[in-house]
Amino acid sequence: MGGVRRALLSAVAGVTVVAGCGAEDEQPPLPTLPPLGPAVAAAPVNGSPTTDPAELARRLLGPADLPGLTPVLDPRGPGQPEQAGPIAETRPAQCARVLLPLAEQGTEPLTWNTVAYNGPNFSSIDIDAASYSPEKMPAAFSAVQQTLRECTEYSGSDADGTAIEYWLGALDQPPVGDASTAFQLRTASAGFTLVSLVSIVQVGPVLAQVTITAPESVEPAALTDLTADQVARLRGVAGP
Template sequence: MGRLSRGPLVAAVAVPAVLAAGCGSAHHGDALPGLGTAVTVAPPAAPGLTDSVALRAKLLTTADLPPGYTQLEDGPPAKDGPAQPDHSRTEPAACARVLAPVADQLPGASARGAVHYATPDFDSIDIDVASYPNGGAAQAFSVVQSLLRDCGSYDGTDADGTAVHYRLGGLAQPATGDASASFQVRTTSGGMTLYSVATVAVVGSSVVQLADTSPKAIDPAVLHDLVGKQASRLQGLTGP
């Protein structure tokens, strides 16, 4: 399986292993739902948070997740021997930012944080959050949704040059936080498919993104439960 357009750690570690184990069979003819109307939110009046450590501490832990998840390190694993050529690319190039951390999609965050979890069965949960000053959370939320609308179907290669195809569509989820938007991505390579579902939500001055990825189809109710827990933990977090 090729490199996912998502958190760099899980992308680098989990995807090749998932292919080796065998993802779900690909169904190219399955049409994904449309994204629907973009969700808008008024610029938050809450000041941007400035303490990244405190913000990251509000992200879900293994105690909040289904059984079997362990936390991964923040950086990619060290590799022995000389560095290998990286043939990864995405067309259009901008679509490589799908599922990238919100703070990477719109610079200017005053605080940010991220955590990554995985199971031995290659399921993974990635959570990132960014807080913006001067009402910037509304702009970040808009930027993320605009990118999704430009990337309904795109292609690329992984680091080894293997072809990867991506399809992105809407995902029906109850509203969470001050505003939220949900979507799904199917990543296909070599006849195998990896499934991702994600929600981006505005909570005060912060924008949080939670993505659940698995080699099998994911129950959307699980995503909603996790996003609800995450929004609740962020609510009431005040700035300096």
């Protein structure tokens, strides 16, 4: 596999924070994103699902695959809820599920796990994976895609009451894994914009969500390479 290619690190490390330099009351122009296409059906499941979160964690990309990025430790274990804290509001409420780990979107996996990494200039990479029984994979893949179609434009506020606007649209990515789809999300607040490019891919009994987030822009090729490496790892190809 050889790890994530240079395109990924160049895209993340080369990001410049532009929006944050303006006045806080400056709002970016409304983005025009391509509409989502038809939902993708899950492929027949080959292989046995895992019920061991540690085994799933070993099949996610690790620090050796992402040099120059800093792992973010999650104190929760798989299946544990978020710690209580200030409540942020999202309208419509179901759109709060966008970018959550697949397992936290009500998809009823057998087990799941996540990894996260921080890069420079507010950039980040998040990967989560969930293992499903063969009969539940189609509904899980469908449910995640249905949420995206209900949330092409939505809004909210953070715990301090600062307004946040979201726009979601299609993202052209090559097919990967057994079945896959991709989308992009723009998040704008107080003149600052974050861009997230996301792949959702099925590999046998596993659904994985791969996200790259950075201010202003991310090269789609970076997501292509990152997703391909994650698929290879899920298929048992060793990393560097």
